[in-house]
Amino acid sequence: MTVSTAKLPVIDLSSPDRLSTANSIRQACVDYGFFYLANHGVEEELIKRAFEESRKFFSLPLDEKMKLPRKEHRGYSPLYAENLDPDSSSKGDSKEAFYVGPVRGSGNKAELNQWPSPEVLPSWRSTMESYHEKVMSAAGRLISLIALALKLDEDYFVKVGALDDPEGFLRLLHYPGELGSSDEEPIYGASAHSDYGMTTLLLTDGVAGLQVCREKWRQPRVWEDVPQIHGCFIVNIGDMMERWTNCLFRSTLHRVMPTGQERYSMAFFMDPNPDCIVECLESCCSESCPPRFPAIRSGDYFTERFRLTYD
Numbered sequence: 001m002t003v004s005t006a007k008l009p010v011i012d013l014s015s016p017d018r019l020s021t022a023n024s025i026r027q028a029c030v031d032y033g034f035f036y037l038a039n040h041g042v043e044e045e046l047i048k049r050a051f052e053e054s055r056k057f058f059s060l061p062l063d064e065k066m067k068l069p070r071k072e073h074r075g076y077s078p079l080y081a082e083n084l085d086p087d088s089s090s091k092g093d094s095k096e097a098f099y100v101g102p103v104r105g106s107g108n109k110a111e112l113n114q115w116p117s118p119e120v121l122p123s124w125r126s127t128m129e130s131y132h133e134k135v136m137s138a139a140g141r142l143i144s145l146i147a148l149a150l151k152l153d154e155d156y157f158v159k160v161g162a163l164d165d166p167e168g169f170l171r172l173l174h175y176p177g178e179l180g181s182s183d184e185e186p187i188y189g190a191s192a193h194s195d196y197g198m199t200t201l202l203l204t205d206g207v208a209g210l211q212v213c214r215e216k217w218r219q220p221r222v223w224e225d226v227p228q229i230h231g232c233f234i235v236n237i238g239d240m241m242e243r244w245t246n247c248l249f250r251s252t253l254h255r256v257m258p259t260g261q262e263r264y265s266m267a268f269f270m271d272p273n274p275d276c277i278v279e280c281l282e283s284c285c286s287e288s289c290p291p292r293f294p295a296i297r298s299g300d301y302f303t304e305r306f307r308l309t310y311d
């Protein structure tokens with residue numbers, strides 16, 4: 001079956017015409033929940049270095065990587081350890097990942113991070129810290145435009161505390177090239193899922209595989225390819241933003257298909273402060289369209305979602 005390419009708009013984060021940018025974001029989030037983000041301020045050179053360091057880490061012997069097993073959502077998660085869609089396949093996803101949590105902030109948050117030994121990978125930590133900080137800053141600017149897109153004050157998400165020490169998580173991903181050989185069921189790179197948080201900023205190395213399904217309730221599901229555009233982030237809305245907006249903005253199902261080619265990507269999940277209360281925005285409900293979800297503390301929401309995925 002031929003798969004068509006999703007027609008996603010390119011949003012310019014540096015455009016001085018913020019209202020028109022916000023309108024384009026609104027349209028993209030209502031239609032697709034996905035768009036490209038250009039002129040985001042993360043330098044090409046830094047992106048290149050982050051991919052290189054990621055590649056170096058995943059090339060280490062397994063016993064070296066297993067010295068940093070994922071704890072508190074930070075560290076290494078080996079091949080097949082995660083399954084984003086247990087209904088479609090009993091085997092885990094054909095990917096390995098490394099998570100980096102907030103690199104600054106109050107309390108001991110930053111200290112929870114695990115880092116490869118500087119003797120083995122001397123520039124790894126500083127590269128990932130810079131990348132994390134830069135993407136976090138782009139995400140903060142994007143979120144003020146998302147507020148405008150929702151007809152709120154630009155600093156709405158700052159005022160409700162979402163961006164006090166936000167939970168920015170970087171997930172480095174490596175999909176090995178070989179195709180899984182299971183006769184009974186497909187083995188995905190990443191099986192169908194939506195992201196949990198506010199918004200995700202993704203970069204891939206250009207190898208194909210990412211697909212989106214706009215209408216998650218429709219059967220059979222229709223998948224469309226999302227190619228990487230050089231210099232742009234692929235941005236998507238997460239479930240928490242869908243909840244905040246009473247489903248006005250879509251948190252779209254996506255997956256990574258195995259292509260037989262090795263693939264690297266870096267997903268940055270921008271999530272609110274755990275104490276932030278997520279409740280239906282006034283601009284997204286009315287008498288005829290009442291809130292579909294009760295208010296929830298962001299931290300409680302995540303705890304439950306992670307329990308369902310990883311336990």
Ligand SMILES: O=C(O)CCC(=O)C(=O)O
Binds near residue numbers: 173190254
């Ligand atoms: O690797 C990709 O292209 C997508 C990764 C993804 O969807 C995720 O990590 O949530």
Ligand SMILES: [Fe+2]
Binds near residue numbers: 193194195254
């Ligand atoms: Fe995802």
